[in-house]
Amino acid sequence: MIRAQAVIDRAALAHNLRRVRDLAPDSRVYAAVKADGYGHGAVTVAQALREADGFAVSSLDEALQLRWAGIDKPVAMLSQQLDVTVCDQAAENRLEIVVFHDSQLEVLASYIGPPLTVWITLDSGMHRLGFASERAGEIERRVAALERVEVAGWLTHLACADEPSRPDTRAQLDDFAGATSGRAGLRSIANSAGVLAWPEAHADVVRPGIMLYGSSPMLDRDAARCGLEPAMHLTAPLIARNRIAAGETIGYGATWRTPQDMDLGVIGIGYGDGYPRHAPSGTPVLLNGVRVPLVGRVSMDMITVDLRDAPDARVGDRATLWGGGLDVDEVARHAGTIAYELFCRLTPRVRFEVV
Ligand SMILES: Cc1ncc(COP(=O)(O)O)c(C=O)c1O
Incomplete structure (x- = not known):
């Protein structure tokens, strides 16, 4: 007799990804599979979500786990501190680096390996990771001066998208739009709540996590009402x-x-x-x-x-x-x-x- 058992339903994962596509038809989808695929098994989830355009993880270790399993889609590391070894590994394994702090720019300035792809995170109001929006121009110039670094685009993260009545999200969207206006590169803003409740946050790339697993991030509607199935x-x-x-x-x-x-x-x-x-x-x-x-x-x-x-x-x-x-x-x-x-x-x- 099996004791506690978690059955992971690949069809439900695929269904939930289709739901993301329906909601954000013009956006690429980077599926968040950090923390071992939100506890579901990162490789299992990434294989079930092979229709995703890419994956978002937290760290180099998580990214390498996907690569070693043969997942060859783009993989972005959302909160990985940098050193030269990390950069080398990222280049070798075609991993995208999310840049959110000056210390990372200093490491990138001393990097001499094969080309790297980076996303630049702007802090549009959550005050966790990212460069202050006023610094967007300066950061853009500094990254442009790095010969071996190519910018994929600009990223920000929403603090309160799960509560549509709050004004914070609108302020973050305006801040990010202003800071990135006229700059080259893709835009990525939306987590699951952004996908579900903020069409104006869909932009070029959405980064849903929890909704792919069949949980509703919204305070005002449950998973079934969001059209999600438990994975x-x-x-x-x-x-x-x-x-x-x-x-x-x-x-x-x-x-x-x-x-x-x-x-x-x-x-x-x-x-x-x-x-x-x-x-x-x-x-x-x-x-x-x-x-x-x-x-x-x-x-x-x-x-x-x-x-x-x-x-x-x-x-x-x-x-x-x-x-x-x-x-x-x-x-x-x-x-x-x-x-x-x-x-x-x-x-x-x-x-x-x-x-
Ligand atoms: C930067 C970033 N993007 C996207 C996500 C996915 O968020 P959610 O699981 O709420 O969709 C997270 C998760 O915390 C995140 O930190």
């Missing part, structure tokens, strides 16, 4: 069904008390598998199509659920923790986090299967 189905078996008397407490810290004589189920997944320890009582779990709320604290290897609405559930039945029938975003909300984190923190103990 990960996380399941685990019911390993015990126990009758517990009224008034008894359940699990570590005795945080939940049975309101009546009732059946509780024990499911073989816990924080040792990456199920969020802070998921509170009431977090939904799906068993044979019925919601069986979590009760008591999450343990390392198991959770307990209320089986009052699942009289037919038997030991060996598989529960869904998220995926088909149970939106990962709903589980994330209960656990006080986001789907990104739930996906990324599954541990090696979870058995992965690709279908």
